[in-house]
Amino acid sequence: MVAYHFCFDLNYYGWMQANFNGAPFWLMSRAVIVSLFLGVAGISLVLSNRNAIDWRAWLRRFGILAGCAALVSASSYALFPRSWIFFGVLHFIAIASVLGLAFLRWPRLDLAMGIILVVVGLTVELPLFDQPGLQWLGLMTYKPITEDYVPLLPWFGVVLIGLFLGRLALREKRLAPVMAWRPKGVAGRSLAFAGRHSLPIYMLHQPLLMGALYLLKLLAH
Numbered sequence: 001m002v003a004y005h006f007c008f009d010l011n012y013y014g015w016m017q018a019n020f021n022g023a024p025f026w027l028m029s030r031a032v033i034v035s036l037f038l039g040v041a042g043i044s045l046v047l048s049n050r051n052a053i054d055w056r057a058w059l060r061r062f063g064i065l066a067g068c069a070a071l072v073s074a075s076s077y078a079l080f081p082r083s084w085i086f087f088g089v090l091h092f093i094a095i096a097s098v099l100g101l102a103f104l105r106w107p108r109l110d111l112a113m114g115i116i117l118v119v120v121g122l123t124v125e126l127p128l129f130d131q132p133g134l135q136w137l138g139l140m141t142y143k144p145i146t147e148d149y150v151p152l153l154p155w156f157g158v159v160l161i162g163l164f165l166g167r168l169a170l171r172e173k174r175l176a177p178v179m180a181w182r183p184k185g186v187a188g189r190s191l192a193f194a195g196r197h198s199l200p201i202y203m204l205h206q207p208l209l210m211g212a213l214y215l216l217k218l219l220a221h
Contacts, residue, residue, distance in 0.1 A: 001033050002205050009209050013217055021143075034089065034150060035158050041093050042162020043169065045100050050170055053101065065094040068203055072148075080147055087136040088148030090202075095152065096159045103160060107167035114160030121154020 004026075010016040020026045048057065069090040077084035085091075103110050121138050129139040138151030183192040194201060 001037070001202070002209075004029055004033055005206055006209055009206075009213050012210075013213050015213075034155070037089065038093070038096070038150075038155055038158045039162040039165065041096065042100065042159040042164075043166035045097060045159075046104060046163055046166030046170065049101075049104060053104075058097070058101075062094060062097055064199070065090055065097065068199065069094055071203070076147055083145045083147050085146055085148045086144075087151065088146075089150045091136070092150040092152070092155055096156055099156065100159055100163060103163055107164045110160040110167070111164040114157040114164065117157030117160065118154040119157075121151070121157060 007016065007018065008020060011018045011020065018026060020030075048054070069088070072085055072088060072090055076088075103113070124139050125141045126139050127141055129135065129137055130141055135144050136151055138153035138155075140151075143149060183189045
């Protein structure tokens with residue numbers, strides 16, 4: 001994700017030429033990154049509520065996500081008023097964390113529904129969902145003008161598949177060594193740290209990258 005956004009910023013400042021909205025490589029890169037992001041979000045929802053829903057922790061997490069999503073919308077509107085982010089990845093994760101609670105105990109249903117929602121979201125286009133108030137649901141006939149767009153369909157299907165994988169990880173004894181893994185060495189601990197602090201990294205990396213590149217561009221001139 002950081003590497004993808006770094007290339008996006010280089011393109012934004014004119015230091016490289018890339019078509020992020022049309023080139024297959026960049027479209028596929030984004031799809032893989034978002035899929036991993038949301039699949040892990042589904043797995044995490046299961047692991048954090050494996051026995052019972054911890055409502056206090058869940059509400060705290062939801063509040064932080066909603067606040068960060070609002071901050072992303074506000075800051076993107078200041079920078080890109082014509083293509084501001086009205087329903088990006090954080091907006092989606094906040095909604096998915098609410099809807100996902102209803103699917104925590106049904107792993108087989110999660111897998112089946114997840115596959116169906118992905119297929120529907122990728123193949124069905126209806127003019128009804130082109131209306132501004134419904135664009136967050138997906139199923140549009142065109143991609144809205146926005147810097148980040150992660151609609152409910154097909155992406156909630158990916159979260160449901162993540163819920164299935166999370167439940168499988170808890171039940172499948174052959175995965176016990178994976179679940180018991182602990183980081184060793186600088187590289188392992190660094191990855192574990194990044195995983196535990198993914199939201200701050202997500203919120204801070206773009207302002208830092210864009211700010212640093214902007215200063216470099218000023219110095220170059």
